[in-house]
Amino acid sequence: MELLGxxxxxxxTGKAEKNYExxxxxxxxxxxxxxxNQDNTESYHLFYADAEGTPGxxxxxxxxxHLGQTHRGTSDISTVSLRVKNSDSLLxxxxRFNQFGVQHDEIQKRANRDTLAFKDFEGTRLILVADNGEKGVRAGTPWKKVDIPLxxxxxxxxxxxxxxxxxxxxxxxLTEVMGFxxxxxxPSLEGDHPDLLIYATGEGGSGAEVHIETRPDLPKVRLGRGGVHHVAFRVPNEEEYDQWAKRLKEHRLPNSGKVERYYFKALYFREPNGILFELSTDTPGFATDEPKETMGEKLALPPFLEPKRNEIEEKLRPLILK
Structure with a gap:
């Protein structure tokens, strides 16, 4: 039993339209x-991915x-990385970031990989990381866009x-319960702080890593727009999902119990510093209720919410994505 990545x-986000753009x-x-959001159906939940909606x-x-801004600190998922093919892609x-006025740093080495840190319009901290042929969890399928070469x-x-x-x-x-x-x-790129520690699961590589930065000098995070709510890890199938539910119970980790999200099954728990982790199945995926060619074009509701569609749509604010 092993998490895949x-x-x-x-x-x-406080602005779904601008977020989509x-x-x-x-x-x-x-x-x-x-x-x-299945826990608050008056709120939208948008999923961006590769061309296939591949887990990972x-x-x-x-x-x-109207959500307030995130105040950075500890007990936080401080940065999210996105993979690109190689260092030429970073250039x-x-x-492109210069063209669109996106705030970014210079290309720098992190964990012996070429990276480019940037922020979205709400201050979410993101990092592009170059694969450069590195072995590990396989990448997804790029989505065709006219002005971005595949x-x-x-x-x-x-x-x-x-x-x-x-x-x-x-x-x-991470190590004793989750198998990392x-x-x-x-080294930290933000001053004289302890080195960042790298933990990996599955086949390893950038698609299967968690980096830990120790900063006792910071206050605790206050999450708002631009902040990362949780990170989820891949469980290959429902059989192993059941085993993970038992494992969390055996280790006496308070958790959500089994949660049916329709597109995947989930287990939620907080690690000791308070960061929210999720274990999610790869199956059944996003093409369960929509043709793969037209995924994301209409408001999709799982079967257990479909009978309430009229009520849900009445309470949702209009969302025009162009």
């Missing part, structure tokens, strides 16, 4: 599912208008970085 990350028009990702390529957003993206397109999730005050409890859950292994470290 990253499944998705979920982020908070940034992630599809500028970053060239595909909107593969337009649905609602998904960045999702909860739309909460393409640096020029060889430079975003092809999946890269490492997420966790900022914690004390690393050992988080490391304990220590694979290395690298």
């Amino acid at each position: 990253l499944h998705h990350v979920s982020i908070l 940034f992630y599809t028009k500028i970053l060239g990702m595909r909107l593969v599912k337009k649905t609602v 390529t998904e960045v999702t957003f909860f739309d909460i208008p 393409f993206w640096k020029e 060889e430079h397109a975003i092809i999946g999730l890269g490492p997420v970085t966790l900022i914690v005050a004390i690393a050992e409890p988080t490391i304990g859950v 292994r220590f694979v290395g470290s690298y």
